[in-house]
Amino acid sequence: MINFDYEYLDSEQLAGFDKYKYNCKDTGLLSIYVMHPFWNWVVEFCPKKVAPNLLTFSGFAFTVITTVMFMIMDYYFYASDEEHPEFPPLPRWAFMLAAIFIFLAYTLDGIDGKQARKTGTSGPLGELFDHGLDSYSAGLIPLTVYSIFGRGDLYSLGVYRFYFMMCNILLNFYSPHFEKYNTGLLFLPWGYDFSMWGTIIVFAITGVVGHEFWQFRLENGIKTATIFELTIYGSALLTNVPIIAYNIYKSYKEKTGYMRTFSEAIRPLVPVTILFVICTIWVLLSPTRILERDPRMIYLILGTIFSNICCRLIVSQMSSSRCDIFNWLFIPLLLVVVSSLFVKIAFLELILTYILCAFVTAAHIHYGTCLVRQMCRHFDINCFSIKNKN
Incomplete structure (x- = not known):
């Protein structure tokens, strides 16, 4: 029988959570002038008896439902590919439903913190729960968007180029938490709100006019998917990386951060680098x-192990403890990779890939569940309901 009371947090980390104070800064223009006023209005309709974590999980559930829907209807990403007419295109209602679900996920993720302050239930668990589920969503949402374009080279990106774009998206999500690990302050990236609205709008347009709307090439041969690809890489190089590097430099110059040595400061980069290198x-x-045979499984494995690494980093930066340099999920990943490279049997590699995906998913769910239960016991709170302290 699976033990969901396993304690992943040691006494040092729990003591760190006891001292933790929320320290986050949002400077995004879209967030400040549009989204926060909207979320302040929406949260007023939410009853005070609704737990903030329930909103967070509900938003994540909409993301999962969208992912599963496209997984069932377009498993191999061929539905929108003109080069494979044997695969029927996705109905427009699926894209419109995805736009609605992602909007709901985005909205619920935006009001959970406001609901916590409204009900007086703010605490470390809520932030950890929120960012932990967001780290999983960071690997799931791109898979749904990929179905809009398909995997063909005529109008979209091949599975290898999308793989590297996935790595870039995950690294963009990881970077602010790496920054907070060194500075103690989380600057919410501007790109998050724009990327979420971009995803919602693209889904909505596709739901109205169909995926064929995006199948065109400019006079110089650049296709639509390439524009999206360059936008993602460009946002990382022009906004995310330089700002994070400057904020870390500034924290050292003004002595406002943790003032770690270079080797200690870059520790969070080691596990995520190992993951990207192995994959x-x-x-x-x-x-x-x-x-090429099953890109979805590879993307899911990459995103799930990444989320586990990111959750452990979030635990470290919130509890002011030392970041893990090695993730034990690398062991089964390495075993499958080595077996695949040397055995060279197509059917066996595919079976091992399925087993690995199921295993790392179960292990990550176990980690998250045990982590939440342990923190609930420590702080004497409930996760999905507001406990009556009286």
């Missing part, structure tokens, strides 16, 4: 071209 070696050297 990249696998997809590039796979003798049976596993990424």
